Amino acid sequence: MNAPKDAPDDLRLRRATADDRPAIIELCRQALGWKAGEPNEAFFEWKHDENPFGPSPTWVAEDEGGTLVGLRTFLRWRFRRFDGTTINAVRAVDTATHPDWQGRGIFSRLTLGALDDLRDDSVDCVFNTPNDKSRPGYLKMGWQQVGKVPVSVRLTGPGSIAKLAGARTAAEKWSEECSVGRPAAEAFADHDAVEALLARIDTGSHIATDRTTEFLHWRYRFEPLRYRAVSLGTGVEDGLVVFRARRRGTAVEATICDVLTPAGTSPRRAWKALKGAGVDYLLKGSTSQGRLPLADARQGFVPVPALGPILTWRPVATPMVPAMDQLALSLGDIELF
Missing domain, CATH: 3.40.630 (Aminopeptidase)
Incomplete structure (x- = not known):
């Protein structure tokens, strides 16, 4: 993964591994407000591990001490054209930033930094339906509005x-x-x-x-x-x-x-x-x-x-x-x- 030039020196951006899962779950609890009693961890596993199109490519940001402070996942998807050819896509889905690290551009740095790896994985495109608050950020990163x-x-x-x-x-x-x-x-x-x-x-x-x-x-x-x-x-x-x-x-x-x-x-x-x-x-x-x-x-x-x-x-x-x-x-x- 190529980290953007403005990434802080004390932050390491990399592709996630299976060993990161416990820390990813903990980060999601802290950043996304997962409530006790809700099946969020099982939901995450179903969504990102069991997808027949393939496991979700995931990137993380960690501080100098190795603590995960940022997360970016892309859900694999596949489209089919009328002639039978396919489009290998991903959906830009879950993202989380630790409350102490918010406002430092981790979301955009992880997202932009992942694009080269996705290209190497033969991913044709990324698509999503961001809300009014997050859409301007995506457009600034090169996303185009379809309608x-x-x-x-x-x-x-x-x-x-x-x-x-x-x-x-x-x-x-x-x-x-x-x-x-x-x-x-x-x-x-x-x-x-x-x-x-x-x-x-x-x-x-x-x-x-x-x-x-x-x-x-x-x-x-x-x-x-x-x-x-x-x-x-x-x-x-x-x-x-x-x-x-x-x-x-x-x-x-x-x-x-x-x-x-x-x-x-x-x-x-x-x-x-x-x-x-x-x-x-x-x-x-x-x-x-x-x-x-x-x-x-x-x-x-x-x-x-x-x-x-x-x-x-x-x-x-x-x-x-x-x-x-x-x-x-x-x-x-x-x-x-």
């Missing part, structure tokens, strides 16, 4: 309008309990059925996450996040809608993470089931920017641009930044997890 991810909302009742007005804030990390459908991990455990479902889905002409049986089984199996799956037929191969219920401001939102439908299959069955799930509205991604797909409009969805996160992109090994209309992103691809 707002288009999202749409389906209200579940007359009282949902007022609740939606109070939902313009970040959603809670942990999900609410819900009995609709079944645990997503259970649905995706049937690898043969999932393989049959994926074979029936038209991938279209967009750049999308490379959904494999292994990816889906990993992505939605962490039990504390309470991902649920609604079947659109008699079996998994007939289609699934994956969601989770979580609080966002004054509302309870059903985040529609993935809509996996064979050609000609409507997800209407899932929308009907979720109407009685105790949620105020459904939020889902769209492949169309500036206009709502006709099928969504017919099923009661309306575009709500204010709730869409802003996607940013940093080319690494490949000098390419896609336009938003070239991408097909589900909320499961970009939600903060």
